[in-house]
Each structure stands twice: as structure tokens, then as C-alpha cells.
Amino acid sequence: MVERFEKFSFAISDITHYLHKIAADEMRKQGLRWPHAVCLVVLSRFEEGVTATELCEICGRDKADISRTVSLLTEKGLVTKEGAKQNYRALIKLTQEGRAASEQIRERVRLAVEIVSKNVSDEHRTVFYEVLEAIGKNLQTISEQGLPE
Secondary structure, eight states: OHHHHHHHHHHHHHHHHHHHHHHHHHHHTTTOOHHHHHHHHHHHTOTTOBOHHHHHHHHTOOHHHHHHHHHHHHHTTSEEEESGGGSTTSEEEEOHHHHHHHHHHHHHHHHHHHHHTTTOOHHHHHHHHHHHHHHHHHHHHHHHHOOOO
């Protein structure tokens, strides 16, 4: 059982490490970081815009992180904030430059997913994601309720 835990933990750690390295390398080319990419891609799904609070929920980030990210993206001309005196209820929308950056990110992600998915059948991928989701939910339950005595 411990060997299974180690194998799982090491694999997840390696995957996370390499994902972040690839993302950092790609985003550095645009003068951005991974959290910026996540926000740009999320915003591309909401043409009408989203509030900072909604962006926090969708991205799984805290308000301070989203606030810093939105400020930087605004400075770079990639997003705008409209209405509600620029607070957490203001709508955050992509500019034309933001849409272009988001599309470039999405294309790089598509390429990366295509490369890492070679030699993995659709059936295996489907089962993998189902298992990963189940493990994630079980871990969430344990983190919220603790391990049984």
C-alpha cells in the first residue's frame, strides 16, 4: 500500500513539476506567468466578461492573487475593467490584444496536450480522467473530514 502511495505521489509531483516548467517557459516568451495564462484562457470563454469574484472561483485563486494578475494584465493592455467603480463587481474583459494572447496560449496548450497524449488511446484517457477525478474527490473529503480513526 505504501509503495502505491509513493508511486502515485511521485508521479503527480513529476507531472506538476513538468507542467509548471513548460508553462513558465512558454509564458516567459510573452512576459507573463502561469496564473496570467490561466486567467486569459478563462476570460476567453466569457465574452461578456466576469467579475473578479467569479474569476477567483473559476481559477481557484484567492482575491489578492487575482487582483495582482488583473492589474498586471490591465497594465499590459490585455484586459479591461468595466463598471462598478473598478472593484470586485466590475466586469473583466479581454481586449483585442488579450484575445490574441489567449488564442496563442490555447494553441500552445493544444500542441502540448497532443504531444503528451500520443500513445494513449481515447479509452485509456477517459478511464484515467475518471479515476483521477474520483481520487481528487476522495482526497477532498479526507482533507475536509480528516482520516477516520
